[in-house]
Amino acid sequence: MAISIETFFLDPEARGTLQAQIQQMIAEGILSGRLRKGEKLPSSRKLASHLGVSRITVTLAYTELLANDYLEARDRSGYFVSRNAPEPSKLEARHPKQDKVDWARAIGHRFTGGVMPVKPQDWSRYKFPFIYGQADPALFDHTNWRHCALQALGQKDFRALTADYYDQDDPRLLEFIMRHTLPRRGILAEPDEILVTMGAQNALWLTAQVLLTQRRTAVSENPCYHALRDILMQSRCHLAAIDVDHDGLPPEKLPEQADVIFTTPSHQSPTNATMPLDRRKELLAKAADMDAVIVEDDYEFEISFLRSPLPALKSLDSDGRVIYIGSFSKSIFPGLRLGYIVGSKPFIREARALRASVLRHPPGHIQRTAAYFLSMGHYDSLIRKMGLVFSERRKVMETALADHALRIGGQGEYGGSSMWMRAPEHVDTERLDFMLREQGVLIEPGHPFFDGPNPPKNYYRLAYSSIPASRIPEGISRLAEVLKNYS
CATH class of the missing domain: 3.40.640.10 (Type I PLP-dependent aspartate aminotransferase-like (Major domain))
Known part of the structure; x- marks a missing residue:
């Protein structure tokens, strides 16, 4: 039995090469049981035309699936789902109808409760990401x-x-x-x-x-x-x-x-x-x-x-x-x-x-x-490049902070990738962070770094590891403006 060509479509939100997307689409169909053993796939020409891709892309995807035993080729007949393809799971996924375990008693050790900073996964979407510990694609080799x-x-x-x-x-x-x-x-x-x-x-x-x-x-x-x-x-x-x-x-x-x-x-x-x-x-x-x-x-x-x-x-x-x-x-x-x-x-x-x-x-x-x-030697080259770039960004940031009279709480005399900042006493930098995000600015509130039940709320960290030097002045300007209007 031939599989209808309408079965196949590419997700416009999917990532990876077109070849990889086609491989994944067919493999998932086999693993889910939707495409059954012995069923005939569309020809590479027809599938390519249907998906709007080149024929060689489909041929390469079929060849890879053939090598992994998902498909088999028959002389002058085309490609079929292999008789040796992985079996779809026969188990039906179930969720407990009712959780009857008293987890408050069952859990012997608790590891939640620590104050862990929350950094947005979409940080690169922000124009002024002064956040620490993320790879800068402009620097990574x-x-x-x-x-x-x-x-x-x-x-x-x-x-x-x-x-x-x-x-x-x-x-x-x-x-x-x-x-x-x-x-x-x-x-x-x-x-x-x-x-x-x-x-x-x-x-x-x-x-x-x-x-x-x-x-x-x-x-x-x-x-x-x-x-x-x-x-x-x-x-x-x-x-x-x-x-x-x-x-x-x-x-x-x-x-x-x-x-x-x-x-x-x-x-x-x-x-x-x-x-x-x-x-x-x-x-x-x-x-x-x-x-x-x-x-x-x-x-x-x-x-x-x-x-x-x-x-x-x-x-x-x-x-x-x-x-x-x-x-x-x-x-x-x-x-x-x-x-x-x-x-x-x-x-x-x-x-x-x-x-x-x-x-x-x-x-x-x-x-x-x-x-x-x-x-x-790639690592040493990377470190030298980072040093040169961070040195430039640091100078730009120091100038911008001085221009707006923002207080530095600590900065490395030897270098580093961030600055420790101190806002006025009445400022809660968690709230400040929330307000700044509307301006496209990301900072790191400082209270999770402190010990004790009542940590100071007015410290924050500004990193220059993930933001180009050209954007630093405007980002600091927006930060200073929000701080000035903070109430």
Whole structure:
């Protein structure tokens, strides 16, 4: 039986190439049971004419479906749904008529309740997106990343693509981190002192899980990365939040006894303060006196375009008490979710075992693609390009902020990708954010970064990582106008 050509149509909202859309349309028809085994498909010429595409596009789609056993070709008869095509599911999807579980009692641990900033998924639709942590398509080296991904898909990398490393990582990526990335931070490490993670946040979670218990005390900066505070709260440890100053975490304000100290010395998140060398040494000495472990999140150290970054805390550590966390996600692109932990062998051994029990390892193909991108020099080129562009954008933003007398709460002396802003005391930046969206302006309210039941509402963050320099002055002008009329 021939399938009616009217069955086939292309969704005008669909994404991907026309060939891919045709493949998906036919495969979904087979998997749903709408197109049955042995039924004849329209000829490539008729389907092409019906869909308004070239005949070669339909022929290529049919050929791909033939290779994947969705279709079969019969001499002088055309294409048919294959007798070996995947069977449509015989199970009827059902939803419980009534949920009788008392989930308030059944849930043993709660992970909701943290203050997580809400960033619009359609941020690129806004003309003035002063939001942090999104990839700028004008900067991302898409061509070379695609080439590296294709190389990682090659036959010689078949094992890296398909193997289950269990608790291990791609040796090529480890080699680059060990011989190139870490020495630039003054750090020497062996392979069994490095663990690849799904970004810095995953590294922080693994670290907290291994080091903290209900009886131990963790120190965090205030304000700090909001996800870190949620992680520490979930560990049920005692938490001491220490207010930062213009040089970051002040060692003299640490409690008399602490077990783990979390800090971002390169660019304090979110204030951008950089911890001076003397304070870094003082922090190490204080931690030694308490026999505490320091977790160093080397946040944005690569984006130090104003001057060379200071040595990492880990490089100054002679006792093995610093656990170092790095990430490629912010500098390459956020969706990469690839970071690493460097620490003493006993700690890495436990973190590796924990990671294996949760997610085994980050996907091998992603690790190998990143290894090629790094080792071929594309990463260094990307960092240099970002530094030049961010330097220009920062100068434009500083001028615009000064022209409108907007108060800067903190800006990195070494660089970075954002500025920490302070509005007048009566301003609630959550409401300000809502008002600005009507003007096409996106900002990041600051209250989720603060600890305590009554965080200040008048701080906000302006990033210049996702907005071209040409749009910054008008965006700041609109921000200043809304602030002036705020009541």
